Amino acid sequence: MAGDRLFRYIVVAAAALIVGACIGLAAAPLPPVPEGGADRDTLFQVSTIDALLQGTYDGSMTFDELARHGDFGIGCGDRLDGELIGVDGEWYLIRVDGRAYPVAGNATTPFAVATFFDSDMTVPIDAPMNLTALESRVQAELPSKNLFYAIRVDGTFPHLVTRSVPAQEKPYPRLADVTANQTVFTFENVTGTAVGFWTPALAKGVNVPGYHLHFITGDRTAGGHVLDMVLAEGTVQVDTTTNFTMALPASGDFWTVDLSGDLSGDLEQVE
Amino acid sequence: MAGDRLFRYIVVAAAALIVGACIGLAAAPLPPVPEGGADRDTLFQVSTIDALLQGTYDGSMTFDELARHGDFGIGCGDRLDGELIGVDGEWYLIRVDGRAYPVAGNATTPFAVATFFDSDMTVPIDAPMNLTALESRVQAELPSKNLFYAIRVDGTFPHLVTRSVPAQEKPYPRLADVTANQTVFTFENVTGTAVGFWTPALAKGVNVPGYHLHFITGDRTAGGHVLDMVLAEGTVQVDTTTNFTMALPASGDFWTVDLSGDLSGDLEQVE
Secondary structure, eight states: OHHHHHHHHHHHHHHHHHHHHHHHHHHSOOOOOOTTSOGGGEEEEESOHHHHHTTOOSOOEEHHHHHTTOSEEEEEOGGGOSEEEEETTEEEEEOTTSBEEEOOTTOEESEEEEEOOOOSEEEEEOSOEEHHHHHHHHHTTOSOTTSEEEEEEEEEEEEEEEEEOOOOOSSOOOHHHHHTTOEEEEEEEEEEEEEEEEEOGGGBTTBOBEEEEEEEETTSSBEEEEEEEEEOEEEEEEEEEOEEEEEOOSSSGGGTSOOSSOOHHHHHHHO | OHHHHHHHHHHHHHHHHHHHHHHHHHHSOOOOOOTTSOGGGEEEEESOHHHHHTTOOSOOEEHHHHHTTOSEEEEEOGGGOSEEEEETTEEEEEOTTSBEEEOOTTOEESEEEEEOOOOSEEEEEOSOEEHHHHHHHHHTTOSOTTSEEEEEEEEEEEEEEEEEOOOOOSSOOOHHHHHTTOEEEEEEEEEEEEEEEEEOGGGBTTBOBEEEEEEEETTSSBEEEEEEEEEOEEEEEEEEEOEEEEEOOSSSGGGTSOOSSOOHHHHHHHO
16 A cells, blocks of 8 residues: 555656656746847848948858858858858858858858848749849839848849959958959859848948848859859749847957948959 | 645645746747847947937837846937936936926937946046046047047036936027037036046937936936036946947938038037
8 A cells, every 4th residue: 555655646646756856847937038129030140231331251150150040141251251151051162162061150251141031922933034133023012111120032044244342461451452363153044042131221331321242053052253244044032030130240340340430442343 | 635735736746846847947049149248248229319410309118128237328309308318227307497306207319328337447537637637638548530439527516517408399499509508517526427438529419429427416306418517536446348239210200311421510519
């Protein structure tokens, strides 16, 4: 009887432990909502475009850390070694040979923009259009000119032109001087994905106002910074992000670069 | 005996429930690390200064939500009804009568800047100085002109001038037109705390480049937006923040206001 009673104690105690654990889980404080209310609706960026334009090319954040802030994005490699593209949680650098290399998690980026891509709107593309027409078509659908948007274009492109640049050595030249010697790649009848952002004028100097797109082929082997394209057919998806977060480098050249000027001229040259 | 056994079952089950709940709490997933890696080193802001300058005065975030992003900050009330100041986790609106009113958690702000204040540096003030001299003295100590800093001044002020403005009605006038009729308060030999930020030029249009300070008396009864001051003695503490987060209004006038222009002239008038 004593053993039977002990067994019953154990059964009740074990059941209570399980129930208690469940209650405990339910009663545990909820994790705090991330900055800005909703992590997935935050556009996250490393450094500023005006710092990059002036040659601040030393990486300040690892790709492992960047991936905590998004599964989708663009940017560049440490020392400007490649055009960065992230799609469906896979991140690649398109180096100056035009080929896509998966990033090393402990490698760093001096400038990147990322978000978790959740499509809020699909813009149907039912007739072939060039980049200018495509950009106008999408811009007409944006609910406000004062928010940030992630843009994803999946489709077939009769013509698409990209560029990449080689790794730089110190003392770093300005970005406009680097892109003056960029390597250009022309794709014909390629399928793939263009990834990027539409940035509002309010972020001038911080990011690239208007569109900034990078491209990767469907087989994820090649791509680059988009210079021109014709989209034959495909889908454009848009993710509206109302929150914006910027991680500024905690040391290095960023601390002393002059960010008070207007670099619109430089930006026009490099884009 | 049956009752005694039942009692023992209940005691064991209750004890197991408590233990289980504790295990449950310990086993609950850790909250995700906030945006930018460290919540306390993030400068958080609601909307942009250029939107406010153009009359975007409808509140878009509650003070309860704002308090989740900082225990220290400045801003204004819904419809421009009062100058906001937050210090040591207590938030007040200094209304046009010059008096400090604790904020209602469910009331909203159209523009605010907040952080969790952790002093990284103390600037000793060993001789009386006016606002210009004080600002130069502190600016000389800032490690970089490209980061955001929270500034806290506790001291005795022989002379201090603040302002506040009344609540506005739609159609809202521009901020420069509102401050042209601001109410000015002059304090003599007052002790208290000035709270605010030093913003880098890179955030022009988004926030107020340079200093932006509000004041509240030691007894937390009066204050306003700082127009002038002489500090006799006190301490200036500086909190360096490398991360910046901006929550843009998800609806309302912000969506249509023109944020593409240069409003430096307006800003100079209102500051």
